[in-house]
Amino acid sequence: MSTYIGRFAPSPSGPLHFGSLVAALGSYFQAKSQNGQWLVRMEDLDPPREMPGAANLILSTLESYGLHWDQSVVYQSQRHQRYQEQIATWLQTGHAYYCQCTRKQIKQSGGFYLGTCREKAIKSSENCSIRLKVNEAISQFYDNKHGTIQIPQQLAQEDFIIKRRDGLFAYNLAVVLDDIDQGVTQVVRGADLIEPTGRQINLYRTLQQPEVSYIHLPLAVDTQGNKLSKQNHAPAVDIKHPKHTLIQVMRFLGFIIPNDFESASIDQILQWGCQNWTLAQLPNSLKVDSPF
Template identity: 65%
Template sequence: MYIGRFAPSPSGPLHFGSLIAALGSYFQAKANQGKWLVRIEDIDPPREMPGADKLILNTLEAYHLYWDEDVLYQSDRLDAYQQQLDQWLNHNQAYLCQCTRKQIKASGGFYQGVCRDKHLTNAQECAIRLVMNHPVESFDDEAYGTFAINRDLAHEDFIIKRRDGLFAYNLAVVLDDIYQGVTEVVRGADLIEPTGRQISLYKTLDKTPISYVHLPLALDDNGNKLSKQNHAKAIDTENPKKTLLEAMRFLGFTIDPSLCNESMDNILDWGVKNWHLSQLPKTLKIKPPFSNGAL
């Protein structure tokens, strides 16, 4: 069975770019008669906003985007992440690293394996890196074809637990996608770069890599990605239909004016029936406005 997911971090309310990712993953899952899961990626407390998880879930419900299983919180999975780390450390597939960003930048911008054979023991002063035995220099996106990855980046022993003790995104997301049985990830194009590392993690874990689709990024008037860090405004939850239709236009749907008078559920059902990856815009970055006229 197809299983997709939407996995926001609770660093603020959903904005238009978040809605694009949610809708794209929802349509792809439902068009494949699959399940659509929601996961809250709450493993970076300094970046999180109190109550944002509830706000996100309430917004999804306002847009009639209902998930099929209980919401998974990454903060409930910390023991599983640590267990995998310990296994790798015990088998010399991971190691402690004391190199700083400044030092790595000074040595050319890519980590050169400096600490790989030092056998450091003071975990409180170190990050943990994975020995890169399965470098991925390119991957196939289901919608946009082959993406090449910088060779130095592909061969880098990357961090799986940060110096501050927080688990790295790449580790947590792969372990959770495996745990939840996710078969394909549909997400924004800002996450293209980590995809190679995530595929390498599947191979390190002796698991078959899943497929990936990266959706175009919505940009603001200044050409910056719509994001919580760039203070993108929250989407309207009181009158969601207009924004829903705008987001569907962004994803390449041609909206018949009569559809605008339908209920939210009927609009979403129509979207599921008419969804095709081939409809996605040919560019991965799009500035507003996203529609050609009134909705």
């Protein structure tokens, strides 16, 4: 039995589009090719950005594409106590601190946080974010497809936010605690999430937990080179007739599709994909034109 555990973790800010299906299928094929588990987690940390009903729509879309997850779906909105307890521990031990700096102030100082509040010992949480002290900058990491990836030094050195001024928990904190608690061994996701990887590695090391390994999939971009995203109004994938889009996503991921696929079932196509998946087939570029 494989100890591999992978996951797909969408944000319910809208329906799945071609780019998010790339991440879902890439993570699914990688997990199943390793005889591992594939989990689904709903990253519903930011209520103002969420679309009512999107979480259920995403799950039904995955099912229509034959993507069946192992274990129960985890919702970040139900894990606030876990995140808060970890933050409270770090505040007590001095690993984290309150910060009064606004986005405007940081922008005026060059766009990077310069540690202004690190030694102020602010006691009140009012109008403050909470930052983690970064004592060891992670300026590079190893990607199992792309090799060593560099992170800009100024970004790597920043004490970064783990709880926002508005009281919402930061993505980086939540995703690392969730991956640890779910036993995730490898993260397969879109290349738009390369930048926060150094911060997430920092969190693993602060928590003294084994780090996951990473594979970043190419981003699907439009004719102007913009990432397909909900913010850019990328159209939702077809739920009623999934086969055509499924085959298009598999081509995007580097599969050479057999001629008889049009007569195959969704389950047969996915089974073939799991058997034939290799990282070598993935495009070397971090951005690839979408077929739509």
